[in-house]
Amino acid sequence: MQYLPNIIFALALAFGLGFFVMNIRKLIRNINLGKDVNRKDKKPERLKNMIKIALGQSKMVKRPLSGFLHIIVYVGFIIINIEVLEIIIDGLFGSHRIFQEVLGDGFYAFLIGFFEILAALVFVAVVIFWLRRNVSNIKRFLSKEMKGWPKKDGNNILYFEMVLMTLFLVMNATDVHFQQAGIGNPISQFITPLFDGFSAEGLHTIERTCWWIHILGILVFLNYLYYSKHLHILLAFPNTYFANLNAKGQFTNLDSVTTEVKLMMDPDADPYAAPPEGEEEAIPEKFGASDVADLSWVQLMNAYTCTECGRCTSVCPANLTGKELSPRKIMMDTRDRLEEVGRNIDANKGVFVDDGKQLLNDYISPEELWACTSCNACVEECPVNIDPLSIIMDMRRYLVMEESAAPQELNMMMTNIENNGAPWQYNQQDRLNWANEE
Numbered sequence: 001m002q003y004l005p006n007i008i009f010a011l012a013l014a015f016g017l018g019f020f021v022m023n024i025r026k027l028i029r030n031i032n033l034g035k036d037v038n039r040k041d042k043k044p045e046r047l048k049n050m051i052k053i054a055l056g057q058s059k060m061v062k063r064p065l066s067g068f069l070h071i072i073v074y075v076g077f078i079i080i081n082i083e084v085l086e087i088i089i090d091g092l093f094g095s096h097r098i099f100q101e102v103l104g105d106g107f108y109a110f111l112i113g114f115f116e117i118l119a120a121l122v123f124v125a126v127v128i129f130w131l132r133r134n135v136s137n138i139k140r141f142l143s144k145e146m147k148g149w150p151k152k153d154g155n156n157i158l159y160f161e162m163v164l165m166t167l168f169l170v171m172n173a174t175d176v177h178f179q180q181a182g183i184g185n186p187i188s189q190f191i192t193p194l195f196d197g198f199s200a201e202g203l204h205t206i207e208r209t210c211w212w213i214h215i216l217g218i219l220v221f222l223n224y225l226y227y228s229k230h231l232h233i234l235l236a237f238p239n240t241y242f243a244n245l246n247a248k249g250q251f252t253n254l255d256s257v258t259t260e261v262k263l264m265m266d267p268d269a270d271p272y273a274a275p276p277e278g279e280e281e282a283i284p285e286k287f288g289a290s291d292v293a294d295l296s297w298v299q300l301m302n303a304y305t306c307t308e309c310g311r312c313t314s315v316c317p318a319n320l321t322g323k324e325l326s327p328r329k330i331m332m333d334t335r336d337r338l339e340e341v342g343r344n345i346d347a348n349k350g351v352f353v354d355d356g357k358q359l360l361n362d363y364i365s366p367e368e369l370w371a372c373t374s375c376n377a378c379v380e381e382c383p384v385n386i387d388p389l390s391i392i393m394d395m396r397r398y399l400v401m402e403e404s405a406a407p408q409e410l411n412m413m414m415t416n417i418e419n420n421g422a423p424w425q426y427n428q429q430d431r432l433n434w435a436n437e438e
């Protein structure tokens with residue numbers, strides 16, 4: 001019976017980590033449903049991007065208040081987790097504050113004191129975040145795609161953080177030996193008086209309860225990530241590493257179309273010639289994207305990485321002028337459809353069974369797609385290098401090349417280019433007539 005708590009702890013840890021690994025495998029499987037795209041080049045540049053943007057949070061601070069608060073929460077999240085390591089060792093081996101023994105009083109006091117200050121700062125930052133989301137009228141948190149689960153999810157994480165930080169501080173405040181030693185308790189010493197009058201046994205019970213809820217809460221948080229926009233905590237790193245490094249606005253030409261155009265321009269080419277041997281497969285079975293499996297794995301990873309911050313939508317000229325388009329919604333829809341496809345595969349023993357739905361029309365309308373000015377502002381603004389424009393372009397490509405479903409104005413322009421070599425309705429010979437007009 002003496003080892004019962006250790007056994008329960010080991011089981012909870014194994015269950016929590018096992019479930020987490022299962023969800024991560026599902027995540028990787030879903031991302032791999034995307035088409036291959038080569039992002040193995042320019043490794044030093046990719047690494048630099050990841051260190052600067054994901055680790056250094058360089059794009060977050062473009063908006064100083066939210067950027068600064070986010071850095072506090074981010075640093076707190078990473079550093080306070082060192083303390084979780086101590087909890088795990090204590091839980092498995094039945095020790096108490098094992099790092100104090102190993103590191104010595106001085107360094108341990110510095111470490112825990114630092115954690116306490118961070119925990120208090122994280123708590124304050126999280127409260128400000130909550131007020132910004134729920135009380136202030138910040139437009140990007142009020143858009144229609146932020147109703148329902150996205151709003152709840154954003155708040156849930158904030159509540160999680162508040163509770164975890166409080167538990168950590170109360171746990172320290174009710175640890176009689178820790179408080180008596182008077183080291184590493186710059187914040188918890190002010191909470192201790194709240195428990196004046198409690199017996200030593202009562203304090204011990206509160207301390208143990210906080211300890212257990214704290215670690216179980218962390219395991220629940222870990223598993224909640226998969227169902228939340230907070231997956232960016234993990235995915236921001238690969239997402240910034242594998243981001244597109246080409247100049248913004250560079251179009252991804254299809255090899256098969258380039259070959260076709262070259263053939264058209266070559267007067268000696270035989271238009272009926274079969275493609276050279278081995279190049280038959282270069283002709284894609286489908287042009288553009290109408291569903292998630294037509295997108296690349298990087299675009300699908302983008303969708304899972306989206307933090308739903310809405311910075312992209314807040315600078316989107318189409319959205320600002322009242323059009324249907326919101327680049328954040330493009331990413332959320334892509335993720336939701338991908339999740340739906342993943343659940344379909346799970347329910348059908350690893351095979352996707354056509355559900356009569358697709359990303360186009362069932363999630364994203366042509367109206368949204370054609371509202372985009374392709375200005376790249378969303379890509380520039382995204383704090384984790386997500387590229388909503390690339391998805392819009394691939395879906396437009398499908399509409400034009402597979403469905404001939406471009407808006408009337410575009411169809412006219414394309415016909416003019418085909419007939420007149422220019423977007424206007426004039427014959428090439430008449431182009432300079434304006435110079436002779438009175």
Ligand code: SF4
Nearest residue numbers: 316372373375376378
């Ligand atoms: S590229 Fe399109 S979606 Fe992105 S900001 Fe510009 S108009 Fe909006």
Ligand code: SF4
Nearest residue numbers: 306307309310312382
């Ligand atoms: S795409 Fe980027 S900027 Fe837009 S909501 Fe997602 S994380 Fe924020």
